[in-house]
Amino acid sequence: MTDRRPRVWVSQPLFDDTVAQLALHCDVVSTDAVTKHDSASLSANLADMDGVLITLNERIGAAEIANASALKMIANVGVGYNNLDVPALNAAGIVASNTPDVLTETTADLGFSLLMAAARRIVESDRWLRDGKWGQWSFTTMLGADLHGSTLGILGMGRIGQAIARRGHHGFGMKVLYHNRSQLPAEQEQAVGASYVGFDELLASVDHLVLVLPYTAQNHHIINAAALAKMKPTATLINIARGGIVDELALVDALANGRLASAALDVYENEPNVRPELLALDNIVLTPHIGSASLATRRAMVQVALDNLLAGLGIGPDAGKPVNAINAELLSNGTARIAVAGKKIYDKKR
Known part of the structure; x- marks a missing residue:
């Protein structure tokens, strides 16, 4: 003592x-x-x-x-x-x-908010309106992607991943696919309305992909140019996990050249520094690591x-x-x- x-x-x-x-x-x-x-x-x-x-x-x-x-x-x-x-x-x-x-439910709320904002081009539309461009409207202005009836992919299926799956399946009638290092028990899959698939199948099949896996050396840049090339050009990518999971320059290239429709990031490789290439894009939503910020x-x-x-x-x-x-x-x-x-x-x- x-x-x-x-x-x-x-x-x-x-x-x-x-x-x-x-x-x-x-x-x-x-x-x-x-x-x-x-x-x-x-x-x-x-x-x-x-x-x-x-x-x-x-x-x-x-x-x-x-x-x-x-x-x-x-x-x-x-x-x-x-x-x-x-x-x-x-x-x-x-x-x-x-x-x-x-912080599970609060972070899942933020993840789904980012998904909706990116898919429906909310931030881009807000900026377009504030810039006085509404007079340039046409029938195809700010066309985004539906959530209801679409396919939601989740990479990493821990507590937050399951909370996002529940929101997508029960709230929006989304088909939910996931990939994880191990498959969930059948009763857990049924509870959140999710089906297990391989990594490559997940990338190729989904309309919206949410990243919620932990950062490890093995997961560093798991979403790289090769992974992005397997996704639909109309797809949306959301990262609320850790910045190092995504190769940010590869993401910039895919977004700038029409190989990915939109993205939203709450985490970055070199926080609090954000790449200027990301800041220059219109089809991306950026928030300052606020997943748990209620x-x-x-x-x-x-x-x-x-x-x-x-x-x-x-x-x-x-x-x-x-x-x-x-x-x-x-x-x-x-x-x-x-x-x-x-x-x-x-x-x-x-």
Whole structure:
């Protein structure tokens, strides 16, 4: 047992009332303004901390944790965690967590919104109207693609993919095809109205393709020039997964030369930088990684991350067992720095 309270760093401004819960148990160092932390800044802020609450903007690897000898727990506010070098954390015994489940429906809402906007040319039409071009109207102005009765393809069929499938099948009467590294059980397929097909068949068959698969080295640029060439020239592509899944220059080429009708992106390879070639296109909808950006969902994400952090510091009903640990094997094999379940690791008296 130690006689001090854990020290915690919060990397970005979040929700004050939620983060205030940390102060009941920890000494908290908060970042007051939105800050772009470089490697040196991260290293300095992680030093002497027992736990940290970070966003996807903070990239943490071996260099950043080299001097963080007390660090036990990193709570990532987000589902994805490609901002974390998990092998480096494993080697150091540092447990990390994410925030799954709470943003599934909100992200699916955004994915379907982008699909509708791209297929029906909503953003392009808005810009055309604002530019005073309505007087140039003809019967074929701004013709888009139907969703109802069309074929929806989903690449990646986790929670968000299934939520999108439900919207398409039950809400719009779409035929839903999907490809995933493993096929869903029959009852799950029936519940969302989806049928499993191979990757190439998915590309060739769908009118609209939504990407919701996790980013891995194997999935890097899985949507490349060859994949795009297999799609219908009338098809729509939506990416709400991770930017590296799509070869952006190949996508630009397909959109600019009529080999793909439209696209919508919420994620990019070099966020927050967006390729100027994408910005120059009319037949693409671009949003700044807002998949989970509803007030209720973002608050829920911070709460889940905070609960994970406290558990990793040996506090609360899940003490020593953060529910959403992404490297939970550290807990089971005894190599984690955090306390075992139920063991008090600090004294609240300062």
